[in-house]
Amino acid sequence: MSDRVALVTGGSRGIGRAAALVLARSGLRVAVNYKERADDAKETLRLIEDAGGEGICVAGDVTNEASVAAMFGEIHDSLGPIGVLVNNAGVRRDGLSLNMPDDAWHEVLATSLTGAFMCSRLALKDMLAARWGRIINVGSAAGLRGSAGQANYAAAKAGLTGLTKSMAREVASRGITVNVVAPGLVDTEMTLSLNERQRDALLQNIPAGRAARPEEIAELVGYLSSEAASYVNGAVLVIDGGMAA
């Protein structure tokens, strides 16, 4: 078991759960963050423990600075300083820009973008002291090509790219990498809420002819968290079944 600790935000389901499992299998002790879905987070932890891994569940709202600080305190007390941070927490509040309510805009930006910033800001302190760290921001193909009906989501995910590249420049000299994984369509609860028309339209544009499994995205997160990926920095790694090809 490594001494290293990973935090996966939004680790209760989907890509976050799969990423938490991959990191645990690679020997990291994993803090599985959730906002409301305690039972789902516990299920993620159970899967980790079944696989011979170790971790904790930790509640926290990444949009709330005090909550993020409390969460980091809890992780420090239980597991130690954070070496790998996966900023995965995200929400969708779809709608055409013309009709988009303010709160749909703010909530999506607050979770995906501001949340990633606040968690990274704290994690970097640990990483700087350790002279080693990995931050993996879960972006989206929507952040690269835009997505009708998802201006808020696409803007937040595109924003992650700027955050990632800037942070990478700031801390690369200290053995810390900051990267984005940008998945296309992934089979998760979040995308199950797409209607059939939206889904078909997306699938038509995917040469692979199918959505990704969360585990496929998690493997890339696992790679970026590894020693082997130390020269990958400030990158946006697209994993989309050929959609952007």
Place this chain on the structure above:
Amino acid sequence: MERSEILVTIKDHLEARGIDGELVTEQADLANDLGLDSLDTVELTVGLEEKFGIEIPDTELEGVVTVGDAIDLIQTKSPVGA
């Protein structure tokens, strides 16, 4: 807090980062004499905040050039909650 106590803490922190402790005097210029870059300074600040239980806003770091300046700044702070 005594100046000497703060100086020792700064020296310990920088020695742990491979800087020759002999160079760490009140007159030493953080950037030019000790070779600290902006990240090193942030790291030192965070270390001192934790050690002394104080908070040092980034804006107050602007005037800090030497180790002595850093000590002056820390002496103006009281431990949070104290």
